[in-house]
Amino acid sequence: MNTSTTDAIDIRDAVKRYGDFTALHSVSLSIRDNEFFTLLGPSGCGKTTLLRMIAGFEDVTEGAIFLFGEEIEKLPPHKRPINTVFQNYALFPHMSVLENVGFGLEMLGHPMQEVRKRAGEALEMVQLSQFAARKPAQLSGGQQQRVALARALAPRPKVLLLDEPLSALDLKLRKAMQIELKHIQRDTGITFIFVTHDQEEALTMSDRIAVMSSGELQQLGDAREIYEQPRNTFVADFIGETNLLPVTVDEVQGGRAACHLPGGQTLTCDASAGVARGARVHLSLRPERVIVAAQPGVESLKATVRENIFVGTDITTIVDLAGGEEFRIRTSNSDRGRARIFEPGAGVFLNMEQGAARLLTD
Amino acid sequence: MAAKYDLRVFPGFRAVTLFCLAILYAPLVIVTIYSFNASPSITNWDGVSLRWYVDVFTGPDSEKFKYAARNSFIIAIIAATVATCIATLAATAILRGGRFRLRTVSFGLVSLPLMVPEIVTAVATLIFFNAIGFDRGLLTILLAHIAFCIPFAYLPISARMQGIEATYEQAAMDLYATRTLAFRRVLLPLMTPGIVSGFLLAFIVSLDDFIITNFVKGAGVETLPTAIFGAVKQGIKPNIMAISTMLLGISVVMVTLSWLVSRRDATK
Ligand SMILES: Nc1ncnc2c1ncn2[C@@H]1O[C@H](COP(=O)(O)OP(=O)(O)O)[C@@H](O)[C@H]1O
Ligand SMILES: [Mg+2]
Numbered sequence: 015m016n017t018s019t020t021d022a023i024d025i026r027d028a029v030k031r032y033g034d035f036t037a038l039h040s041v042s043l044s045i046r047d048n049e050f051f052t053l054l055g056p057s058g059c060g061k062t063t064l065l066r067m068i069a070g071f072e073d074v075t076e077g078a079i080f081l082f083g084e085e086i087e088k089l090p091p092h093k094r095p096i097n098t099v100f101q102n103y104a105l106f107p108h109m110s111v112l113e114n115v116g117f118g119l120e121m122l123g124h125p126m127q128e129v130r131k132r133a134g135e136a137l138e139m140v141q142l143s144q145f146a147a148r149k150p151a152q153l154s155g156g157q158q159q160r161v162a163l164a165r166a167l168a169p170r171p172k173v174l175l176l177d178e179p180l181s182a183l184d185l186k187l188r189k190a191m192q193i194e195l196k197h198i199q200r201d202t203g204i205t206f207i208f209v210t211h212d213q214e215e216a217l218t219m220s221d222r223i224a225v226m227s228s229g230e231l232q233q234l235g236d237a238r239e240i241y242e243q244p245r246n247t248f249v250a251d252f253i254g255e256t257n258l259l260p261v262t263v264d265e266v267q268g269g270r271a272a273c274h275l276p277g278g279q280t281l282t283c284d285a286s287a288g289v290a291r292g293a294r295v296h297l298s299l300r301p302e303r304v305i306v307a308a309q310p311g312v313e314s315l316k317a318t319v320r321e322n323i324f325v326g327t328d329i330t331t332i333v334d335l336a337g338g339e340e341f342r343i344r345t346s347n348s349d350r351g352r353a354r355i356f357e358p359g360a361g362v363f364l365n366m367e368q369g370a371a372r373l374l375t376d
Numbered sequence: 377m378a379a380k381y382d383l384r385v386f387p388g389f390r391a392v393t394l395f396c397l398a399i400l401y402a403p404l405v406i407v408t409i410y411s412f413n414a415s416p417s418i419t420n421w422d423g424v425s426l427r428w429y430v431d432v433f434t435g436p437d438s439e440k441f442k443y444a445a446r447n448s449f450i451i452a453i454i455a456a457t458v459a460t461c462i463a464t465l466a467a468t469a470i471l472r473g474g475r476f477r478l479r480t481v482s483f484g485l486v487s488l489p490l491m492v493p494e495i496v497t498a499v500a501t502l503i504f505f506n507a508i509g510f511d512r513g514l515l516t517i518l519l520a521h522i523a524f525c526i527p528f529a530y531l532p533i534s535a536r537m538q539g540i541e542a543t544y545e546q547a548a549m550d551l552y553a554t555r556t557l558a559f560r561r562v563l564l565p566l567m568t569p570g571i572v573s574g575f576l577l578a579f580i581v582s583l584d585d586f587i588i589t590n591f592v593k594g595a596g597v598e599t600l601p602t603a604i605f606g607a608v609k610q611g612i613k614p615n616i617m618a619i620s621t622m623l624l625g626i627s628v629v630m631v632t633l634s635w636l637v638s639r640r641d642a643t644k
Contacts, residue, residue, distance in 0.1 A: 071546055091549040104547040108565045118551035
C-alpha cells in the first residue's frame with residue numbers, strides 16, 4: 015500500500031527532560047507518508063510533549079527527528095512545513111475566520127488574492143464558507159474546531175498534528191468529526207498525527223497506533239494488532255476491556271504453556287516468547303472471547319455467577335473464579351439465542367477457544 | 377442569618393464611611409464649586425460665573441500658565457510615549473522571554489519605584505543629574521518623567537499580557553510567522569488595550585507630577601503643577617481653582633478612559 019520509501023516523520027531515540035524529570039524515555043518511531051497515525055496513552059504520558067517536539071515548540075534533549083529524511087529538530091517552528099490543530103484551538107480573536115484561515119499562506123508570502131482564494135477553499139472543505147466574515151468568538155465550539163482545522167490545512171503542510179482536537183466536543187459531534195477527519199485525511203493525503211487518550215477513538219480512526227505510558231512507547235501497530243496481540247499488561251488493560259489473571263507456568267511444550275491460577279485451576283494457552291517453566295506471568299482474557307456454559311469445553315475454568323448487568327447491546331456477567339478472582343464476560347444481546355444467561359449463584363464453566371487467552375510476561 | 381455578619385450593620389460603620397468620604401472629596405468639591413465663583417474672594421460666594429476660567433486664558437497670568445501648560449503637555453506626551461514603548465518591550469521580555477532566572481527580580485526592579493517615596497526618587501534624580509553634569513532644563517524633566525512613568529505604564533501592560541495565552545504566538549509561529557511577525561500580527565493587537573491603558577496612566581502621572589519636576593527643573597522652566605505652586609505661594613487666587621478644576625477634569629477623563637480600555641477583552 016505504502017509506496018514511498020521515506021517516512022514522513024522519523025523519531026530516533028528522542029529523550030525529553032524537564033530538569034530532573036524525564037518526560038520521554040528514548041522514543042523511536044516512524045510515521046509513514048499518508049498515514050493516519052495516533053499517539054494513544056493516559057493523561058500525562060508525554061503525548062503533547064512529543065507532538066510539541068515535532069512542531070518545534072520544545073527542544074529535543076537527546077535524539078533526532080527527521081521529516082522526509084531531513085533532520086529538523088534544530089529548525090524553529092516557522093521553518094517546519096508542519097501545522098498544528100491546538101487543543102484549545104488558539105484562533106486569533108482579533109481576526110475574522112477568513113483571516114485566520116489565510117494567516118499561514120500570508121506568512122508564506124503568497125499574494126493576497128491567492129491567500130483569500132485558498133483560504134476560502136479550505137473553509138469550504140469544513141463547510142464553513144458562510145461564516146468567513148465572523149470573528150471566532152461568534153462561532154460555536156464545534157465550528158471553532160473546524161476553523162482551526164481549516165487554518166492548519168490551508169498551507170498544505172506535509173504533516174498535520176492534532177492534539178486531542180475532539181476532547182471538548184460532545185459525544186455526537188465527536189463521532190461526526192471523527193468520520194469527517196478521517197475523510198479529510200484520505201482526500202488530502204496529508205499525514206495526520208493525532209493525539210488522544212480515548213482508546214475507542216484511536217481504534218476507530220487510525221491506520222496505526224502508538225500506545226504510550228509514562229514517557230515510553232509500549233506498542234506500535236494497527237488497531238487489530240494492539241487489541242488482539244497486546245505486548246504487555248499495560249496495553250492489554252488500556253485497550254478495551256480485559257481480565258488479567260496472575261498465573262504460574264508449570265510446563266512449556268510445543269508452543270503451548272500449561273499454567274495454574276492461584277486457586278489451583280489449570281489452563282493451557284499459546285506460549286509467548288520468553289515464557290519459561292516456573293515463571294509468574296499474567297493471562298489476558300477478553301470478556302467477549304469467553305462463553306458461559308453448563309458443561310466444560312476444551313479449555314475451561316470453573317466459576318460461580320455473581321450477577322448479570324444489562325448494558326444495552328451487551329450483557330455483562332460477573333463471576334467469581336474458584337480462587338476468588340473476579341472475572342467479567344460479555345455476551346452480545348444478539349447471541350442470546352445461543353448463549354445462556356445463568357442466575358446468580360449458579361456454578362458454571364467459562365469455555366474458551368484455543369488462542370483466546372494470551373500470556374503476558376510484563 | 378448572613379445579614380447578622382454583614383459589615384454594613386456594624387454600629388457606627390456608616391458614620392465612619394461618610395467621614396472618610398468627606399475628607400477625601402470635600403476639598404475637591406469645594407475647589408470645583410468655588411472655581412465658578414463670581415467673586416474675587418476665595419471664601420465668599422457671589423453667584424455662578426465663568427470669569428476665572430476666562431481669566432486663566434486671557435488674564436494677566438495667562439501667558440505664564442499657557443507656557444507652563446505647553447511644557448506639561450509636551451513632556452507628558454513624549455514621556456508617556458517613550459515609557460509605554462519601554463514598558464511594552466520590558467513586559468514582552470519578562471513575560472515571554474522564557475523562564476530565565478532573573479524573571480522575578482526583573483519584575484521587582486520594574487515595579488519597585490512605585491513603592492519608593494517620591495521625594496527620595498526626586499533627590500536621587502537630582503543628585504544623579506548633578507553628578508553627570510547635566511544642565512537642568514526641559515530635558516532633565518523629560519528624562520526624569522520617562523523614568524518614573526515606566527512602572528505606571530508597565531502594570532496595565534503586563535497585566536494584559538499575562539491574560540494572553542502563549543498558544544496564540546505559538547499558533548502564529550506554527551503558521552510560518554517569524555518571532556517578530558508573531559509579535560506584530562498577533563501579540564501586539566491583543567495587547568493594545570493594555571498598552572493604551574498604560575499610556576493614559578503614564579500621561580496623567582506625568583502631567584500631575586510636582587515633586588520630582590520641582591527638583592529637576594531648571595530655573596525659569598515651569599510645568600503646570602510647578603506654576604500653580606508658584607502662584608499659590610503669592611496667595612490663592614480663584615483662577616488657581618479654575619486651573620485645578622480643569623486639571624482634575626483631565627485626570628478623571630484619562631483614568632476613566634484607561635479603565636474602560638483595559639476592561640475591554642480582545643480575546644473574547
Ligand atoms: N514545561 C514542563 N515542565 C515540566 N514538566 C512538564 C512540562 N511540560 C510537561 N511536563 C510533564 O511531562 C509529562 C508529560 O506531559 P504531556 O506531554 O503534557 O502529557 P499528555 O499530553 O500525554 O497528557 C507530564 O508529567 C507533565 O507534567
Ligand atoms: Mg496533552
